[in-house]
Amino acid sequence: MPYLFDTPDQRRHMLDAIGIQQIDDLFTQIPPGLQLNRELNLPPAVSELELQQEMERRLGNSNISPKICFLGGGIYDHFIPAVVDEITSRGEFYTAYTPYQAEASQGTLQAFYEYQTLISQLTGMDVSNASLYEGGTAVSEAVFMAMRINGRHQKVAIAGSLHPEYKRVLQTYFARLDTQLVELPQLNGVIDPEVCRGLVDSETTAIVIPQPNFFGCLEDVAALTKIAHNAGALSILAFDAISPGLLKKPADYDVDIAVAEGQPLGTPLQYGGPLLGIFTCRNEYVRKMPGRLIGKTTDRKGKECFALNLQAREQHIRRDKATSNICTNQGLLALRTTVFLATVGPRGLSQMATLSHQKARYAAELLTKTPGVCLKFQQPFFREFLIQTPKPSTEVLAALAAKGFNVGPDLARFKMQNVDGWQNCFLVALTEKRTREEIEALAVALKTVLQ
Amino acid sequence: MKPSELHFAKTHEWVAIEGDMATIGISEFAVKLLTDIVYLSLPAIGKKFSPGESMGEIESVKAVSEIYAPVQGEVTAINEQLPDNLALLNESPYDQAWILKIRMADPSQLSNLLNYAEYQRHCETATH
Numbered sequence: 001m002p003y004l005f006d007t008p009d010q011r012r013h014m015l016d017a018i019g020i021q022q023i024d025d026l027f028t029q030i031p032p033g034l035q036l037n038r039e040l041n042l043p044p045a046v047s048e049l050e051l052q053q054e055m056e057r058r059l060g061n062s063n064i065s066p067k068i069c070f071l072g073g074g075i076y077d078h079f080i081p082a083v084v085d086e087i088t089s090r091g092e093f094y095t096a097y098t099p100y101q102a103e104a105s106q107g108t109l110q111a112f113y114e115y116q117t118l119i120s121q122l123t124g125m126d127v128s129n130a131s132l133y134e135g136g137t138a139v140s141e142a143v144f145m146a147m148r149i150n151g152r153h154q155k156v157a158i159a160g161s162l163h164p165e166y167k168r169v170l171q172t173y174f175a176r177l178d179t180q181l182v183e184l185p186q187l188n189g190v191i192d193p194e195v196c197r198g199l200v201d202s203e204t205t206a207i208v209i210p211q212p213n214f215f216g217c218l219e220d221v222a223a224l225t226k227i228a229h230n231a232g233a234l235s236i237l238a239f240d241a242i243s244p245g246l247l248k249k250p251a252d253y254d255v256d257i258a259v260a261e262g263q264p265l266g267t268p269l270q271y272g273g274p275l276l277g278i279f280t281c282r283n284e285y286v287r288k289m290p291g292r293l294i295g296k297t298t299d300r301k302g303k304e305c306f307a308l309n310l311q312a313r314e315q316h317i318r319r320d321k322a323t324s325n326i327c328t329n330q331g332l333l334a335l336r337t338t339v340f341l342a343t344v345g346p347r348g349l350s351q352m353a354t355l356s357h358q359k360a361r362y363a364a365e366l367l368t369k370t371p372g373v374c375l376k377f378q379q380p381f382f383r384e385f386l387i388q389t390p391k392p393s394t395e396v397l398a399a400l401a402a403k404g405f406n407v408g409p410d411l412a413r414f415k416m417q418n419v420d421g422w423q424n425c426f427l428v429a430l431t432e433k434r435t436r437e438e439i440e441a442l443a444v445a446l447k448t449v450l451q
Numbered sequence: 452m453k454p455s456e457l458h459f460a461k462t463h464e465w466v467a468i469e470g471d472m473a474t475i476g477i478s479e480f481a482v483k484l485l486t487d488i489v490y491l492s493l494p495a496i497g498k499k500f501s502p503g504e505s506m507g508e509i510e511s512v513k514a515v516s517e518i519y520a521p522v523q524g525e526v527t528a529i530n531e532q533l534p535d536n537l538a539l540l541n542e543s544p545y546d547q548a549w550i551l552k553i554r555m556a557d558p559s560q561l562s563n564l565l566n567y568a569e570y571q572r573h574c575e576t577a578t579h
Contacts, residue, residue: 318514
């Protein structure tokens with residue numbers, strides 16, 4: 001759908017250009033008796049999302065939206081305003097990376113500076129870099145950063161409720177190191193701070209906590225952070241990028257580094273990628289932070305301009321002692337996120353988060369009405385939850401897909417043996433885009449599939 | 452302190468000895484090479500180092516360099532004013548800009564260090 005600009009300022013500009021006061025002045029040549037003199041008989045204006053949904057409904061059985069998406073597991077089908085495509089596809093912006101002569105592209109640097117500002121506002125954290133490649137590598141880079149800060153290389157404590165793919169990325173990064181990955185056990189879907197107190201000690205560099213976790217449940221991040229700090233370790237939070245619209249901001253938990261998968265903020269689902277790594281930290285650690293950082297300054301004529309900061313720490317200067325081998329950013333997606341956040345604003349984000357949560361609650365209630373279907377964990381959740389059914393989840397999900405519903409992923413895909421009955425469990429995720437009819441249709445389909 | 456009374460490491464740290472205490476800084480030559488210094492990180496008091504180990508970092512607009520331990524021992528004091536007054540490194544490299552003090556484990560190690568004349572020759576020939 002194209003984006004049509006129509007702000008009061010633009011209307012004024014057009015009226016001024018043709019020299020009239022108001023739009024009605026255009027119709028003065030029509031005799032008053034022939035004028036309508038009332039509003040058109042149309043329903044009230046709808047939101048952009050409602051308009052998109054209505055147009056898709058009218059297009060009927062075209063292949064725009066062949067299946068209804070209830071997919072979760074780190075990537076989500078959230079609303080994207082049309083203005084995001086409109087701005088990011090402009091020729092001036094349409095490139096994947098920060099250019100090598102970065103300062104020659106002031107517009108690009110300004111966009112990333114705004115990205116950093118928006119992400120700092122979203123998280124409450126002091127500093128954001130200009131982005132990394134995706135959530136999984138952001139987690140790994142955060143662990144390496146913790147090692148640079150406290151010099152502990154022996155152990156990393158990771159929540160057993162962390163996304164299994166993030167864990168695998170960590171294992172790949174650490175394959176040739178002696179560092180031990182200590183898994184904090186999940187009990188009934190969350191990490192019990194009391195249980196993991198003994199697993200975090202003076203050799204632990206950091207503890208990695210997801211919020212919400214892979215099962216959709218909410219962790220006691222503040223208590224886990226306190227345990228980390230008492231042991232002299234850092235607290236690394238892998239948060240859901242939409243969640244600050246409803247839940248606490250990462251900084252409110254007193255964490256040291258907060259990272260996220262940025263896809264829900266303005267990037268569509270596209271076969272799993274490309275993705276966006278959000279990376280933020282406390283100001284005191286900025287010199288240990290990986291990736292690029294854009295700063296605002298003045299040029300020699302005193303004009304405002306933008307420049308790369310702290311480059312002396314990157315590998316083209318510091319070689320093997322660089323903070324990271326990542327010397328670029330996920331430019332195009334960072335730009336999409338900038339436009340997205342600037343468009344929806346704090347209120348829009350809060351609406352998206354709240355609607356997603358409410359719809360998830362409604363869906364959980366309906367789906368568990370089918371006999372034998374239950375929530376795997378009785379815990380507070382945000383927009384995603386784990387369902388257990390009497391049949392193997394691969395079979396159930398295939399049958400639901402045949403009925404037009406994309407649901408999952410299932411735990412069998414990750415062989416998550418730290419959950420009892422994992423073969424029969426799958427995730428269901430809700431966003432503001434799902435309608436009551438779609439949720440009700442899914443509940444009927446699940447019931448039929450299980451009969 | 453006069454540079455002629457100091458010991459020097461080839462990696463451009465200076466050392467002033469009083470009994471088993473070594474006061475350590477970086478040489479005027481090194482400061483000039485670094486140009487504008489923007490950041491200095493120091494180790495915690497109580498940390499132990501062997502000669503050649505990295506004790507901290509010094510960052511200029513051009514590059515980030517390590518500060519290496521010239522002697523073996525334990526850090527007993529750090530110059531806490533220095534990170535906020537980095538200009539001292541340019542103004543007073545051998546006095547006010549001392550970086551830290553180490554209680555030496557083995558004062559005989561000093562034979563590995565250079566005197567000022569030897570250090571000056573080292574700077575002339577060093578390719579930096």
